[in-house]
Amino acid sequence: MTREAKKTPAGKGENWLEQYACAVLTGEITACRKVRTLCAVLLDKLRHPEKYRPWVFDEALANHHIEFVERFCKQPQGKLGAPLRLELFQKARWQAIFGFVDAHTGLRQYQECMIVEGRKNGKTTECAAIEIDLLVNDGEGAPEIYSIATKREQAAKSFNACVNMRKQSPELAGGIRKRQSDLYYPYNLGFITALASATNTLDGLNSHGVLVDELAAIKNRAIYDDMKQSMSAREQPLLFSISTNGFVRECIFDAQYAYAAGVIDGSIEDESFLAWIYELDERDEYRSEKMWIKANPGLGTIKKVDYLRRMVKKADNDPSFLPTVLVKDFNLKENAATSWLTWAECSNPETYNIAFDYAIGGMDAADSIDLAAATAICQRPGDPKIYRRSMYWLPQSVLDADAAAGNRRERDSVPYSLWVKRGLMRAVPGNKVDKQVMLDWFMELRDEDDLYVRYIGYDPWHIDDSLLDRFKAEFGEQCMIPVRQGTLSLSQPMKDLKADLGAGLVVDGNNPIDKWCMVNTEVRTDINGNIQPVKITDSRRRIDGTVALICAYKVLQDHYDDYVTMNEEA
Structure with a gap:
């Protein structure tokens, strides 16, 4: 069955992707080179779809996913129970993920998405929202949604956020059952569960959604590759990873980052891979507050400016803390403070x-x-x-x-x-x-x-x-x-x-x-x-x-x- 049989929702909605891309390219929103390059490509796809056939942009379908999350998902921490409101940068990338489809089959173009952004920009909450959306709102039969990590405690982080979202939402709590080790949706026989890197448990999976919260913490490349292969029987699966940078070099994060950078600059051709990399372009930009948003797209709304200001001040006063700030708040490659050399x-x-x-x-x-x-x-x-x-x-x-x-x-x-x-x-x-x-x-x-x-x-x-x-x-x-x-x-x-x-x-x-x-x-x-x-x-x-x-x-x-x-x- 193709997705042509599935009706897209009515309503014009808004083209958040176009708004965000225009704001980035005009300088209204300060962004790094990689984000500007990506926005230029996506804006061109919106305005000249004939160049990118068979891929077309279905705005109503893209907004269907955003509207579902904002209507039914609640904040899993902090202001518990408050409606989840996606920021413009999040709506833009959600529209990019869910909105570009094959004109003939209606299947999604992007089946793998990598996002790199500074800490405290809402990564775990966004992961949880996508997991619930893929479970309930993606039109898939018996979807298997996995939150993965090297250790189960890390994998359970976004899963627990899903559990909290369900608790805070009467509609989700009424439809999704909490079982011992998963969230089960009887309507389509689907589930969400956390999975660590015990490789003997990966055989036989039929993943529709794979979510990686903190890719830089993944030490075992095998789990990433195995989970990607486990999606091969699905028509439009999604492997979604979101992370800050890390201190461990030559790992899965570095490999995926290099691949993502190649897709963005055009040196690697992969129509199914979408990458949003928010980072400083130069190391010394961390000293300029107006540049901080390059690596922190949620700065001022999700992430507090005062918090980041304190982190930078502490780093200036304590050189041993500087590598942590450069890596975790600004996504620059660095080594630990005890290292002999900096990454540069x-x-x-x-x-x-x-x-x-x-x-x-x-x-x-x-x-x-x-x-x-x-x-x-x-x-x-x-x-x-x-x-x-x-x-x-x-x-x-x-x-x-x-x-x-x-x-x-x-x-x-x-x-x-x-x-x-x-x-x-x-x-x-x-x-x-x-x-x-x-x-x-x-x-x-x-x-x-x-x-x-x-x-x-x-x-x-x-x-x-x-x-x-x-x-x-x-x-x-x-x-x-x-x-x-x-x-x-x-x-x-x-x-x-x-x-x-x-x-x-x-x-x-x-x-x-x-x-x-x-x-x-x-x-x-x-x-x-x-x-x-x-x-x-x-x-x-x-x-x-x-x-x-x-x-x-x-x-x-x-x-x-x-x-x-x-x-x-x-």
Whole structure:
């Protein structure tokens, strides 16, 4: 049965999407670049529908969902029982989600929607409203609506908001039954329930709606992918995620954010994906109150200006709190306050295609059963930039164990198997990484790429004499430079390297493993302000690539004149 048989509601209503898009594009509403770009596209779709066939905008159908929520849904917290009134920005995106349909079938165009906005902009309430709307008001038979998260407590957050909405509304309470673990609607045999990432419970689902409140908290990519696949039998399902930014990099949030940004700018073509990303365009904009609305579309109505003003003031007085404000209130990528680097300092996207004659190497081989890393850094005469090449190794047994278990949440919650396929990492047979692989890689640079590694920095605690002799046999008696892992050796090089990274002078070819390791690196500081790298908060946050870079950088500093002379003579 197609949706042509379903009558759209009567009444002209209002085109909230057009109002909002015009206000954004004329500057009446201050918005970030991504929102302005999206609004331009959506406004063009409204005014020139012939260009976007078969998709057309059904204003009455779009308003049908808004009118239902505002009539029957009540505030689940705060002013309990008060009617739920969607703000203009919310009505605009609801109309975009529900209003664009296929002219022939009446089915929705957008089946996946990602929203990124600052905290306290009504995310949980909006999630709950959409869940109830999809259950009761979407014309679907036996709809299965799931609120998902890594932990059940988080998944239950929007579900509990649904429960409270039902309690506050006589009409919803009369029609929807509260059972032990779900909300059941007998009229169409549908239900709403919370679901965590216990993957053995995901088989056999037939989802019509999947709601993710705080995508940045999802550590298990498998649950997101499985739930998306569970919608395949439905005619017009909706996967709706809404989140602030987070502190964990190279996770499902970053992947979805990059995908959403690509859809918005047109580099990725996906007609079924809609993304609203509210964020500051520049880091320093957090100091300007008139820019705050870019990341907080509900500022002044849902989110209190005084609250945000207090948060910013506290961040100015307490630098350790600043990353939290930048991430959670303004959706900027940042690391935790204890991190060695800010996100901006370790996220240089520059790539290069330059041939070099000489390099300085560094390596970290602390644990043969874990990740191992080696790096080579190069400079050119007259060029202050440092160009970096890296390689990583992991035991094949790690990948085999994940594959055998059907576990797409790979160890350390990063895509090791994908990195291996891309050639950024190599899997070593067995359950150990023989440190010989690092010597083999440096020899490969020499023999295949004509890149001669003059010096190699290493931690003397983790290299035995036999391997040391093999390195010297290949690269000379003076090639191996011990770099002891303490504040005395590493503090000043780390401070200098941080400055170079902040200035964009370290170019790693946009290597995601390099960035992941740098993001994970924290520092231990002694009473004299000297620092050394550590991983304190989470053993899964590998820093091997950072240690390899610091070793190479330290050697480059100590042997800089010799390195420059070699390059000039080459």
